[in-house]
Amino acid sequence: MTIAHTSSELSPELLNRLDAIELTDPLGFSKVMAPVMAVAYYRDGAWETPRLTGLEPMDLWPHTQALHYGQALFEGMKAYRNLGDAVPGASALLFRPFEHARRMNRTALRLGMPELPEQVYVETLERLVSAVDKLVPNRQGQSLYLRPTMFGATADLSVVPSTEFCFVVLATPSDAFFTAPISAWIERLFSRAGPGGTGNVKAAGNYAASFAAAAKLGEKGFHQLLWLDAATHTQLEEFTAMNVFVRRGDRLLTPPLSDTILAGITRDSLLRLGPTLGLDMREEPVAVDEVIDAVRSGEEVELFGCGTGAVVAPVELLGDDSGLRLPLPGREVASRLRQHMLDLQHGLIPGPEGWQWPVPKS
Structure with missing residues (x-):
C-alpha cells in the first residue's frame, strides 16, 4: 500500500478550524488537540488506506472487544520544528519514525493484532504533520506530540x-513533559509487569x-513511580x-532489556550516542539498595529517566515507604544528554542516518 501525497487533504471546514487555533504558552499536554486525525480500518484481512479526517467522536458498539478485553496499544512520538541546517528543506522533523x-x-503481534506496514505508518505521520504544520511549535523543547493507536474494533463478547x-x-x-528535575517514589508493593507478560510492549493495559x-x-508530592522487578522487588x-x-562515577548503567522492560527509543538513542560523547554506557542490573547506599555514602550519583515525552528527566529526590528522602547531588551528564537529544531532534546538529526524518510543509 503506497500513499500519495497531495497539496491539501483537508476540507475548507477543517482548514478553517485549523486556522482558528493560536498557540499560546504554556502549551501543557493535550490541552489543544489538532482538529485533524488520521484513521484506517483493518477489515477482511487487509488494511484500508489511511485517510485524514476531522477530530470527532467515533462510533463504537458497547460490546467492542477492546473495551472488554484490552486489545489496544499505542505509540508515543513527536514532530519537532526544524530549527537548524542539519536537515535542509524540512519544515518539521520526526525522530526515528x-x-x-x-x-x-x-506490540501488535504480542496482542494478536495485525502489523501495519512501516512505510504506511511513516507516510501517515508525514501527511498528518504536514497538514497541521502550523501547530508544530517553534520553541526548542516543545513539539507536536503524536499518538498512534490501534485497537480491536469487532463488536463481539467472545473471548477471542x-x-x-x-x-x-x-x-x-x-x-516538554518535565522542564525541571523531578522527584521519584520507589514502588515496593505493586509491580508494573511480570515475566512472560506485556511489560516489554506498549499495551494500553500496562498503564x-x-x-x-x-x-x-x-x-506525597512526587512526580513519577520508580518500579522494581516483580520477583524480588530489589532491582x-x-x-x-x-x-x-x-550514573555512578564515570559509568552510566541501565537495566538490560527483558520481557518486563520496554525497549525505549530514547533509551536506545542514548546508548548509541553516549560513546560518541565519551560516556561509558552499560546495560547491567541495578540494585535499588546499592543506589541508595551510594547516595548516602556521598558517592557521585545521578539518576534520570528518558523517554519520548520527557526526553531526559534528571531526578533530584528519591522517596519510599520508609520515609527516605535522598537528594541526588549531580545532574550534569543528564543535562548534557538532554541538550544533545534536543539539538538532534530540532535539526541543529546532524544525527545518524534515518534518525531525523524530514517533513515538508504542505
Whole structure:
C-alpha cells in the first residue's frame, strides 16, 4: 500500500478550524488537540488506506472487544520544528519514525493484532504533520506530540482476538513533559509487569495497571513511580513512562532489556550516542539498595529517566515507604544528554542516518 501525497487533504471546514487555533504558552499536554486525525480500518484481512479526517467522536458498539478485553496499544512520538541546517528543506522533523513503527508492530503481534506496514505508518505521520504544520511549535523543547493507536474494533463478547481493527493517529502541541528535575517514589508493593507478560510492549493495559499505585504520588508530592522487578522487588526496572539510567562515577548503567522492560527509543538513542560523547554506557542490573547506599555514602550519583515525552528527566529526590528522602547531588551528564537529544531532534546538529526524518510543509 503506497500513499500519495497531495497539496491539501483537508476540507475548507477543517482548514478553517485549523486556522482558528493560536498557540499560546504554556502549551501543557493535550490541552489543544489538532482538529485533524488520521484513521484506517483493518477489515477482511487487509488494511484500508489511511485517510485524514476531522477530530470527532467515533462510533463504537458497547460490546467492542477492546473495551472488554484490552486489545489496544499505542505509540508515543513527536514532530519537532526544524530549527537548524542539519536537515535542509524540512519544515518539521520526526525522530526515528521507523523504529516507532517496528515497536508498534512488535506490540501488535504480542496482542494478536495485525502489523501495519512501516512505510504506511511513516507516510501517515508525514501527511498528518504536514497538514497541521502550523501547530508544530517553534520553541526548542516543545513539539507536536503524536499518538498512534490501534485497537480491536469487532463488536463481539467472545473471548477471542478481534477480526477488525482501527488505527488512529492524534496530534497535540505540547510542552516538554518535565522542564525541571523531578522527584521519584520507589514502588515496593505493586509491580508494573511480570515475566512472560506485556511489560516489554506498549499495551494500553500496562498503564492502567499503574494508576492505583500512582494515586499516592500527588499526596506525597512526587512526580513519577520508580518500579522494581516483580520477583524480588530489589532491582530497578523503569519509571511509569520512562526508562531509567544511573550514573555512578564515570559509568552510566541501565537495566538490560527483558520481557518486563520496554525497549525505549530514547533509551536506545542514548546508548548509541553516549560513546560518541565519551560516556561509558552499560546495560547491567541495578540494585535499588546499592543506589541508595551510594547516595548516602556521598558517592557521585545521578539518576534520570528518558523517554519520548520527557526526553531526559534528571531526578533530584528519591522517596519510599520508609520515609527516605535522598537528594541526588549531580545532574550534569543528564543535562548534557538532554541538550544533545534536543539539538538532534530540532535539526541543529546532524544525527545518524534515518534518525531525523524530514517533513515538508504542505
